[in-house]
Amino acid sequence: MSRAVVAYGANLGDREATIDRAVRELADTPGVRLVAVSPVYESAAIKLDGVDHEAPGYLNGVVVLEVELAPLVLLERLLEIEAAHGRDRSPDAERWGDRTLDLDLIDVDGLQVDDERLTLPHPRAWQRAFVLQPWLDVEPDAVLAGRGPIAVLRAQADDEVVRR
Ligand SMILES: Nc1ncnc2c1ncn2[C@@H]1O[C@H](COP(=O)(O)OP(=O)(O)OP(=O)(O)O)[C@@H](O)[C@H]1O
């Protein structure tokens, strides 16, 4: 049994409905138990060249899971749920572009993994308030492997999040 933190983000379509359904689908997955659901945050879209106030805003949050699945199997399930909610993964889709649903595997038991398909912890989570703040709300003492306590990382992250 492992403990996994999954972050979601959505800035296209009916964001609330997509997130509600995606969390339910995740919780209904055999071998997955939903342990905690964070508050939801609004955040401006971060693009490769900085904050984009013209783009639709995101809803972001995290869920904590107990899983009996290997990390790669859980990742496959996340990608499947994203696809079921219309995530555009065509080769010409913009990197960090607008999306109906993004599900990122942030941490699994503090494991450090550098696989072709999976990096753990998520390599950019440490600098994202839109991940750290909701995670902090549900696991205030959590530590991001190789980076330190998420409370410290959150204080250093400069993207803005507003609780809904
Ligand atoms: N910890 C992880 N969580 C989710 N995907 C990961 C992880 N590590 C590696 N990947 C791989 O990254 C690929 C691209 O992910 P994705 O398109 O969601 O990136 P992104 O959300 O646009 O950007 P970012 O990774 O900065 O959040 C996925 O197909 C997946 O195989």
Ligand SMILES: Nc1nc2c(c(=O)[nH]1)N=C(CO)CN2
């Ligand atoms: N506000 C916000 N910006 C983003 C997000 C996100 O979830 N929220 N995800 C990205 C790539 O994963 C890129 N930019």
